[in-house]
Amino acid sequence: MGEFRVVLVEPEHEGNVGAVARAMGNFAFDDLCMVNPCPIGDEAFKRAKHAGHILSDATIVGTFEEAVEGCSLLVGTTGIVTYGPKNYTRISMPAQELAARVADHEGRIAVLFGREGLGLSQEELSRCDLLAHIPSSDDYPTLNLSHAVSIVLYELFQTKGRHGARNPISSEEERELLYKYFARLLAAIDYPDFRRENTEVMFRRMMGRSVPTKWEFYTIMGVIGDAAKLIEKEKEKK
Amino acid sequence: MGEFRVVLVEPEHEGNVGAVARAMGNFAFDDLCMVNPCPIGDEAFKRAKHAGHILSDATIVGTFEEAVEGCSLLVGTTGIVTYGPKNYTRISMPAQELAARVADHEGRIAVLFGREGLGLSQEELSRCDLLAHIPSSDDYPTLNLSHAVSIVLYELFQTKGRHGARNPISSEEERELLYKYFARLLAAIDYPDFRRENTEVMFRRMMGRSVPTKWEFYTIMGVIGDAAKLIEKEKEKK
Numbered sequence: 379m380g381e382f383r384v385v386l387v388e389p390e391h392e393g394n395v396g397a398v399a400r401a402m403g404n405f406a407f408d409d410l411c412m413v414n415p416c417p418i419g420d421e422a423f424k425r426a427k428h429a430g431h432i433l434s435d436a437t438i439v440g441t442f443e444e445a446v447e448g449c450s451l452l453v454g455t456t457g458i459v460t461y462g463p464k465n466y467t468r469i470s471m472p473a474q475e476l477a478a479r480v481a482d483h484e485g486r487i488a489v490l491f492g493r494e495g496l497g498l499s500q501e502e503l504s505r506c507d508l509l510a511h512i513p514s515s516d517d518y519p520t521l522n523l524s525h526a527v528s529i530v531l532y533e534l535f536q537t538k539g540r541h542g543a544r545n546p547i548s549s550e551e552e553r554e555l556l557y558k559y560f561a562r563l564l565a566a567i568d569y570p571d572f573r574r575e576n577t578e579v580m581f582r583r584m585m586g587r588s589v590p591t592k593w594e595f596y597t598i599m600g601v602i603g604d605a606a607k608l609i610e611k612e613k614e615k616k
Numbered sequence: 617m618g619e620f621r622v623v624l625v626e627p628e629h630e631g632n633v634g635a636v637a638r639a640m641g642n643f644a645f646d647d648l649c650m651v652n653p654c655p656i657g658d659e660a661f662k663r664a665k666h667a668g669h670i671l672s673d674a675t676i677v678g679t680f681e682e683a684v685e686g687c688s689l690l691v692g693t694t695g696i697v698t699y700g701p702k703n704y705t706r707i708s709m710p711a712q713e714l715a716a717r718v719a720d721h722e723g724r725i726a727v728l729f730g731r732e733g734l735g736l737s738q739e740e741l742s743r744c745d746l747l748a749h750i751p752s753s754d755d756y757p758t759l760n761l762s763h764a765v766s767i768v769l770y771e772l773f774q775t776k777g778r779h780g781a782r783n784p785i786s787s788e789e790e791r792e793l794l795y796k797y798f799a800r801l802l803a804a805i806d807y808p809d810f811r812r813e814n815t816e817v818m819f820r821r822m823m824g825r826s827v828p829t830k831w832e833f834y835t836i837m838g839v840i841g842d843a844a845k846l847i848e849k850e851k852e853k854k
Contacts, residue, residue, distance in 0.1 A: 401763060406753035428756050474774070513774060515644040518666050525639055525766045528759075532767050536712070536751060567842045577835055584836070588826040597815055598822070604805045605843045612850045 382534065383409040385445045385490045387498060389523065392418050394494065396425025396433065397524030403429030404528075405535035410436040411445045411488075442502055450485030454498050454506030455530060457520050470509040473530050477537035478589040479508065481547045489530060494523050537589055548595035556595055557582055559603045566609040620772065621647040623683045623728045625736060627761065630656050632732065634663025634671065635762030641667030642766075643773035648674040649683045649726075680740055688723030692736050692744030693768060695758050707747065711768050714748040715775040716827040719785045727768060732761050775827055786833035794833055795820055797841045804847040 384402060389395050395418055402410060403426075410432055418433065426433045439445050446452055456470055471479065480487055490506065492498035503509065512521060512529050521529070537547070548556075560581050564574055590598070622645060627633050633656055640648060641664075648670055656671065664671045677683050684690055694708055709717065718725055728744065730736035741747065750759060750767050759767070775785070786794075798819050802812050828836070 397760060397763070400756075400760060403756040404752045404759050404763075406755070425760075427760075428758075512770065514642045514770075515773070517644070518638075518641040520666075521642050521766075522635060522638060522663075522665075522762075524760075525635070525642075525763060528763045529767060529770050532750065532752075535753070536710075563843060564839065567839065567846060569839065569842075577839070580832055580835055584826045584828055584832055585822075588822045590822055594818055594822055597818055601802065601805065601807065601815070604807075605801060605847065608805055608847050608850075609843065612846075 381409065381486045382407055383411055383446075383449060383486060383488045384527065384531070385411045385413065385488050386415065386523075386527075387413045387442065387445070387490060387502060388493045389415045389491075390494045391523075392416055392422035393425050394523045396422035398491075398527045399426035399429045399432040399436070401524060401528040401531055402432050403427075405531040406538075407531055407534075408432050408435070412436060412438050413442055413445050414440060442505065446488045446490075446505075448486055449488035451480065451483050451487045451508070452506045453480065453487060453489045453508045453510055454503045455489065455491050455510050455512075455526060456503065457497055457511065470511045472513050473510050473533040475586070476508065476510040476530070477533040478547070478586060480534075481537050481589065482549055489534075491523060491527055546592050548590055548592045552592065552595050552599075553585065556585070556599045556602070559599055559606060562610075563602050563606040566606045566613070619647065619724045620645055621649055621684075621687060621724060621726045622765065622769070623649045623651065623726050624653065624761075624765075625651045625680065625683070625728060625740060626731045627653045627729075628732045629761075630654055630660035631663050632761045634660035636729075636765045637664040637667045637670040637674070639762060639766040639769055640670050641665075643769040644776075645769055645772075646670050646673070650674060650676050651680055651683050652678060680743065684726045684728075684743075686724055687726035689718065689721050689725045689746070690744040691718065691725060691727045691746045691748055692741045693727065693729050693748050693750075693764060694741065695735055695749065708749045709746065710751050711748050711771040713824070714746065714768070715771040716785070716824060717746065718772075719775050719827065720787055727772075729761060729765055784830050786828055786830045790830065790833050790837075791823065794823070794837045794840070797837055797844060800848075801840050801844040804844045804851070 384407060386395065386398065389412060395415060399410060402408060415438060422433060423430050453476065490498060510530065512526055514521060557578065561578055564577060569577065622640060624633065624636065627650060633653060637648060640646060653676060660671060661668050691714065728736060748768065750764055752759060795816065799816055802815060
């Protein structure tokens, strides 16, 4: 997994900034950058608690472009969920899926959070490679800024922690291979045609949610592949 | 999924209490109870934002026992992770696993959070049926109270949201049946004995992480069961 930079664009309350620094410390992140923040004073350091060093080491810049310099993937966070199959990069994904998606990215990843009131602007969002949101109640979807940061970093930490350097997660190509074997198994057991597509999608979703390691993927692929091949061989004999 | 009551035991800062109310609103919870809280005033309501009603409707009680009255499952949260196989109820599980575990509980569930400084006391923890923690950095594991509440409720909301009334999650018995079929498939394909146990545990973990619905479970069990039976039948012929 690559390195992460947390970018706050024009944060308005120093208390939130402090709470963001603390959350970063809690989930083992330390690169904080702010674009035109409010003044950062005692209240921020009080809220940062034992993560004051993250606050003192934070970079302050004047523009969005300076904040994301050196980052090879820009992730924008949004309270508004955009669906639709047409423009892939405009679709917002849940934080959990984001963690799985960026897990095999090698370079530096900027995770951007907007202003407390207005979030990221359309222009800022359109600069991002991926958009993420936090699933929440339709009645009150707007989370406090530091809570939103906290949940996104929690998801990234979970994926890092479960996999780490020694347990790399499977790549997209490997996963596709597994899905192909699963489809072969369905064919081998004469699974009803009209249910096949649904079942394949279901299997993809389940695997996607569990974010398997390379080892897990190869193991399950071995089992499914062997079963498919055995049944295919018996069929050929007939 | 049952009903939830969020219980704050002796919270010390009204700002945190307000932020907890907001997080509850964000994740569609509304039953808040506090044991001997600090005075709740303007600062709390300011931080609660559009979830002020949760704060005004909150119950304030004098003892732990009053707070959990009518609850059939008590979940304690802790910053200290207790491992060990001996006493099942003393093992702390990650928040994500908690969400999966309580998903098919029918009654009212109390989720308890301790004081900012000291957490829940040993006595309070020993009254709980389950313990949960939030995986975090070893260097700075102590989250802000409202952030901890936010992440636990986020996990519960995710499980509720993915499943809901129409998509109930599979029961423990159903899951055990699936694992049995998976073991049968391993035997059928002559999977090496020395790797069998590891692979079975791995499959359990992957399924556990993805918290499948009943429909997903029956579908995958159908595929695995059919494959196992087909191979077993061919073997018998020989």
